[in-house]
Amino acid sequence: MELLLNDLLSLLEGEIGLYASMLLALQKEKVAIVDSNHEDLNEASREKENLFLKIRILEEQRLSVLEKLARNLGQPAQDLTLSKLSQLVQEPQSTQLVDCHSKFLSLAQSIQEINLSNKTLLTHSLDLVKGSLSLLGDLLSYNPVYYRTGKMEAVGQSGRLLSGKI
Numbered sequence: 001m002e003l004l005l006n007d008l009l010s011l012l013e014g015e016i017g018l019y020a021s022m023l024l025a026l027q028k029e030k031v032a033i034v035d036s037n038h039e040d041l042n043e044a045s046r047e048k049e050n051l052f053l054k055i056r057i058l059e060e061q062r063l064s065v066l067e068k069l070a071r072n073l074g075q076p077a078q079d080l081t082l083s084k085l086s087q088l089v090q091e092p093q094s095t096q097l098v099d100c101h102s103k104f105l106s107l108a109q110s111i112q113e114i115n116l117s118n119k120t121l122l123t124h125s126l127d128l129v130k131g132s133l134s135l136l137g138d139l140l141s142y143n144p145v146y147y148r149t150g151k152m153e154a155v156g157q158s159g160r161l162l163s164g165k166i
Contacts, residue, residue, distance in 0.1 A: 001072050004065055005093045011062045012082075012100040015055060019107040022051045026114045033121045 025047045032040035063077075070077035073088055082104070086097035 001069070002093075004069050004072065005089060008062065008065045008069060009093065009096050009100065011058055011065060012097075012104075015058045015062065016100065016103050016107065018051055018055050018058065019104070019111065022048065022055070023107060023110055023114065025051060026111060026118065030114060030118050030121065033118060033125065036125075 025044050029041060029044035029048070032038075032044055066080060067077045069085070070080045073080070073085075075084075075088070082097050082101040086094045086101070089097070
């Protein structure tokens with residue numbers, strides 16, 4: 001059982017390292033968004049995708065080890081959290097599990113905050129682009145004119161600032 005606990009702790013430390021790398025990638029992404037640097041933004045996205053794959057692999061390994069631990073402890077695997085596991089095992093693994101739990105919580109909160117910040121920045125950028133496209137569309141819109149009959153008809157594009165021809 002001690003070997004399983006050490007395997008679990010090793011996997012957890014690996015995941016913590018990957019989540020810390022994810023936080024750095026999200027910070028790079030934020031800088032790229034603010035600077036409107038598309039190349040850096042694409043690079044940050046690729047980095048995040050690679051990290052997601054690595055996290056998923058470690059997660060599957062962690063779940064496998066956790067199921068074995070649950071069988072040894074006579075507990076259902078789905079109910080076995082880091083907090084509960086830390087109460088069921090001896091020292092020093094108990095303290096190490098508590099430390100991993102607090103690191104995960106801290107990283108999760110930081111990742112959630114920067115994700116929200118990046119979402120806000122991207123939404124604002126998208127709104128600016130939509131506004132610019134709307135402005136350009138309005139400059140090329142048809143000018144309606146009322147005729148003696150009372151009907152309104154369009155008379156070609158205004159082209160006040162731009163030409164509609166290429």
